[in-house]
Amino acid sequence: MIEVRDIRKSFDGVEILKGISTKFEAGKTNLVIGASGSGKSVLMKCMVGLIEPTEGHIVYDNRDFTNLSYKEMRDVRREIGMLFQGTALFDSLTVEQNVEFAIKMFTKMTPAERHDRVNFCLEQVNLPGVNDKFPAEISGGMKKRVGIARAIALDIKYLFCDEPNSGLDPVTSRVIDELLKQITEEFNITTIINTHDMKTVFDIGDDVIFIFEGSNEWQGKVRDINTCGNEKLTKFIQASYFK
Amino acid sequence: MKFFYEFGKYLMFLKSMFSRPEKMSVFIDRTLIEMNNIGVGSLTIVAIIAFFQGAVTTLQIAYQLISPLVSNPTIGSIVSDSSMLELAPTITCLVLAGKVGSHIASEIGTMRVSEQIDALEVMGINSSSYLALPKITAGIIMIPMLVIISIFLSNLGGIIAGEATGILTSQEYLQGARESFLPYNLFFSIVKAFTYAFIITSISSFQGYFTSGGALEVGSSSTKAVVYSAVAILFADYILAQLML
Ligand SMILES: Nc1ncnc2c1ncn2[C@@H]1O[C@H](COP(=O)(O)OP(=O)(O)OP(=O)(O)O)[C@@H](O)[C@H]1O
Ligand SMILES: [Mg+2]
Numbered sequence: 001m002i003e004v005r006d007i008r009k010s011f012d013g014v015e016i017l018k019g020i021s022t023k024f025e026a027g028k029t030n031l032v033i034g035a036s037g038s039g040k041s042v043l044m045k046c047m048v049g050l051i052e053p054t055e056g057h058i059v060y061d062n063r064d065f066t067n068l069s070y071k072e073m074r075d076v077r078r079e080i081g082m083l084f085q086g087t088a089l090f091d092s093l094t095v096e097q098n099v100e101f102a103i104k105m106f107t108k109m110t111p112a113e114r115h116d117r118v119n120f121c122l123e124q125v126n127l128p129g130v131n132d133k134f135p136a137e138i139s140g141g142m143k144k145r146v147g148i149a150r151a152i153a154l155d156i157k158y159l160f161c162d163e164p165n166s167g168l169d170p171v172t173s174r175v176i177d178e179l180l181k182q183i184t185e186e187f188n189i190t191t192i193i194n195t196h197d198m199k200t201v202f203d204i205g206d207d208v209i210f211i212f213e214g215s216n217e218w219q220g221k222v223r224d225i226n227t228c229g230n231e232k233l234t235k236f237i238q239a240s241y242f243k
Numbered sequence: 244m245k246f247f248y249e250f251g252k253y254l255m256f257l258k259s260m261f262s263r264p265e266k267m268s269v270f271i272d273r274t275l276i277e278m279n280n281i282g283v284g285s286l287t288i289v290a291i292i293a294f295f296q297g298a299v300t301t302l303q304i305a306y307q308l309i310s311p312l313v314s315n316p317t318i319g320s321i322v323s324d325s326s327m328l329e330l331a332p333t334i335t336c337l338v339l340a341g342k343v344g345s346h347i348a349s350e351i352g353t354m355r356v357s358e359q360i361d362a363l364e365v366m367g368i369n370s371s372s373y374l375a376l377p378k379i380t381a382g383i384i385m386i387p388m389l390v391i392i393s394i395f396l397s398n399l400g401g402i403i404a405g406e407a408t409g410i411l412t413s414q415e416y417l418q419g420a421r422e423s424f425l426p427y428n429l430f431f432s433i434v435k436a437f438t439y440a441f442i443i444t445s446i447s448s449f450q451g452y453f454t455s456g457g458a459l460e461v462g463s464s465s466t467k468a469v470v471y472s473a474v475a476i477l478f479a480d481y482i483l484a485q486l487m488l
Contacts, residue, residue, distance in 0.1 A: 050361050070259075070369075077367035088358035102366045105265055160365075 007056035034211035081151030273377035282385030293393035297400030319419025336439035340472035348468035351451025375448035386440035
C-alpha cells in the first residue's frame with residue numbers, strides 16, 4: 001500500500017499540486033484520472049521521488065519515502081517499476097538490453113535465464129521478435145509496450161504507469177489493460193495508472209481518484225463513478241462518450 | 244556568487260558519484276567501452292596534432308635561434324623538453340576537451356532531457372555513478388596514454404621536420420633531447436595528464452548531468468563543458484607549474 005499525505009508542489013511559485021491525500025491499495029488497479037495539465041504526471045513523479053514535493057509525505061508500506069536517505073530510497077525503488085509518459089527507453093540499447101537492464105543489474109541470473117525472462121516479458125506485452133531493434137527503429141506504441149516490459153522485468157511490488165495506452169490502437173490498448181490488471185492481481189502489486197482513457201477506467205479500474213487543477217476533486221470506486229454527483233467529474237466523463 | 248554555487252554543486256556531484264558500483268561486472272564492461280571511445284577513438288586526431296606540433300616547433304625554434312652561438316642539438320633539446328612539459332599534455336588535452344568533453348556532455352545531457360536518467364533513478368540505480376564513473380575511470384586510464392603517444396610523436400615530427408628542411412640531423416636532435424632529458428619532466432607531464440583527464444571527464448559529465456530543457460540546452464551544456472574544461476585545464480596548468488617546477 002502506498003499512502004500519499006497532503007502532497008503539495010509548487011514550481012516557481014505556482015502551485016501545481018494543492019494538497020493531495022489518498023491511499024493506493026495492493027492488488028488493485030488504482031487509477032488517477034484528470035484533464036491534461038491537471039498534475040497527474042507531477043504527482044506520480046513526486047511519489048517515486050523524481051520530483052521533491054514542497055510539502056507532504058509518501059509512505060510505502062510504513063516506510064516514509066520522503067524521510068529516507070538516498071541509499072534507503074534506492075532500496076525502495078528496486079521494488080518499483082515505472083512506465084514513463086514519454087517511455088524514456090535507453091536509446092543506445094536494443095529492446096532486449098532495455099528489458100534486461102534491471103535484471104542484469106540486480107539479479108544473478110545467467111545470460112540464458114535473462115534472455116528467457118526478457119522474452120517472457122516481451123510476450124506479455126504482445127511484442128515478440130523485436131529483441132534486436134533499437135528504440136528509434138520501432139513505433140511509438142511499440143515503445144510503450146517495451147516500456148511496460150521493462151517496468152515488469154523484475155518482481156516488483158509497486159507499478160506506476162503514466163498513460164500506458166495513449167498512442168496505442170484499441171486492440172493493443174485492451175491487451176495492455178488486461179495485462180496490467182492480471183499482473184496486479186496475480187502478484188498482489190500496488191498499481192497506479194494515470195489515464196484519460198475512460199474505457200480503461202471502466203474495464204479495469206478498481207479505485208479512482210480524479211484530479212482537477214492539482215486538487216483531489218473526487219475519489220471512490222469505479223462503480224460509483226456514474227452516480228458520483230460531482231459536477232466536474234461528470235463533465236469529464238461525459239466528454240468521453242461518443243468519441 | 245554563481246561560481247561558488249556551481250562549484251559546490253560540482254563537488255556534491257563528485258561525492259554522489261564515488262560510491263561502490265551497483266555491479267562490478269557492469270561497471271567494468273562500461274569502462275572498457277568508454278576506454279575504447281575516449282582512447283582509441285581519439286588516437287588519430289591526437290597523432291596528427293602531436294606530429295605537426297613537433298614539426299612546427301622545430302622550425303620555429305630554429306628560426307628564432309639563428310645564431311652561430313647556438314648549436315644544433317640545443318634545438319632538439321628545446322623541442323623535446325617543451326613538448327614533454329607543456330605542448331604534449333596541455334595541447335592534447337585541450338583538443339580532447341573539445342572532442343571527448345562535448346561528446347560526454349551531449350550524451351549525458353540527452354539522457355537527462357529524455358528522462359532516461361529518471362528511468363535509471365526509478366530502477367534504484369545511482370545514475371551519476373552509473374553514467375559518470377566509467378567515463379572518468381576510462382579517461383584517467385586512457386588520456387595519460389594518449390599524452391605519452393603524443394610526446395613520442397611530437398619528437399618524431401621534430402626529427403622529420405629537421406631532416407626534411409636540413410636544419411638539423413636526427414643524430415643532433417636526439418643528442419640534444421638526451422642531454423636535457425630529466426625523468427622528473429616525464430613524471431610532471433604524466434601528473435598533468437591525469438589531472439586534465441579528471442578535469443575533462445568530470446566537468447563534462449557534470450554539465451551533461453544537470454542539463455534541463457531540450458535539444459537547445461543539450462547543445463549549450465556541451466559548449467559549456469568544452470569551455471569550462473579548457474579554462475580549468477589552463478588554470479590547473481599554472482597551478483601545477485607553480486607547485487612542481
Ligand atoms: N518541471 C516543471 N517545471 C514547471 N512546471 C511544470 C513542470 N512539470 C510540470 N509542470 C506543470 O505542471 C502542470 C501539470 O503537469 P503534468 O505533466 O502533471 O500534467 P498531466 O496531468 O500529466 O497532463 P497530461 O495528461 O497531458 O500528461 C502543468 O501545468 C505543467 O506546466
Ligand atoms: Mg502526464
